[in-house]
Amino acid sequence: MSDTERATMVPEINPRITAYVESGCYVCQKYFANASSLRTHMRVFHFTELPPRPSGRSRPHSVKYVWKSKKQPHRRTLMGCPSCWFHCPLSFTRIARHIKECHMDPDHEGYEDPIDENESNFDDENFMDSSAATANIYAAMESLTGKFNSLFR
Numbered sequence: 001m002s003d004t005e006r007a008t009m010v011p012e013i014n015p016r017i018t019a020y021v022e023s024g025c026y027v028c029q030k031y032f033a034n035a036s037s038l039r040t041h042m043r044v045f046h047f048t049e050l051p052p053r054p055s056g057r058s059r060p061h062s063v064k065y066v067w068k069s070k071k072q073p074h075r076r077t078l079m080g081c082p083s084c085w086f087h088c089p090l091s092f093t094r095i096a097r098h099i100k101e102c103h104m105d106p107d108h109e110g111y112e113d114p115i116d117e118n119e120s121n122f123d124d125e126n127f128m129d130s131s132a133a134t135a136n137i138y139a140a141m142e143s144l145t146g147k148f149n150s151l152f153r
């Protein structure tokens with residue numbers, strides 16, 4: 001039996017979640033295409049010089065997430081640090097704290113473990129979006145039905 005065959009026979013008990021990591025400016029609360037354009041923005045608009053990520057490396061493997069680009073389908077969106085591989089739930093407040101503590105304070109170690117989202121606190125954005133859309137459609141249909149009823153009265 002080949003390794004590939006063996007791998008497909010083992011059921012995946014804890015499948016990883018597809019996730020995209022955003023690069024957001026916590027001052028403007030705006031998102032950027034990538035970490036380096038965010039660092040440029042921080043330097044030019046906020047006079048904040050942030051160190052680049054270690055070069056030649058991609059985001060470390062995660063047991064919880066499979067990293068996707070913005071254009072690839074993904075279930076979660078996380079907030080990422082433009083200067084290291086730290087990520088946390090999508091919060092400008094939280095990423096601001098990380099950047100200030102780890103990259104703007106020369107006395108600090110400059111490292112913080114990524115914070116995974118708590119599964120029980122997840123609000124699935126895609127799910128929320130689709131249910132909101134469905135609610136809108138129902139509301140629109142109801143108002144249409146109301147109009148028809150008044151026509152035939």
Ligand SMILES: [Zn+2]
Binds near residue numbers: 041
């Ligand atoms: Zn900004």
Ligand SMILES: [Zn+2]
Binds near residue numbers: 081082085086
């Ligand atoms: Zn960082």
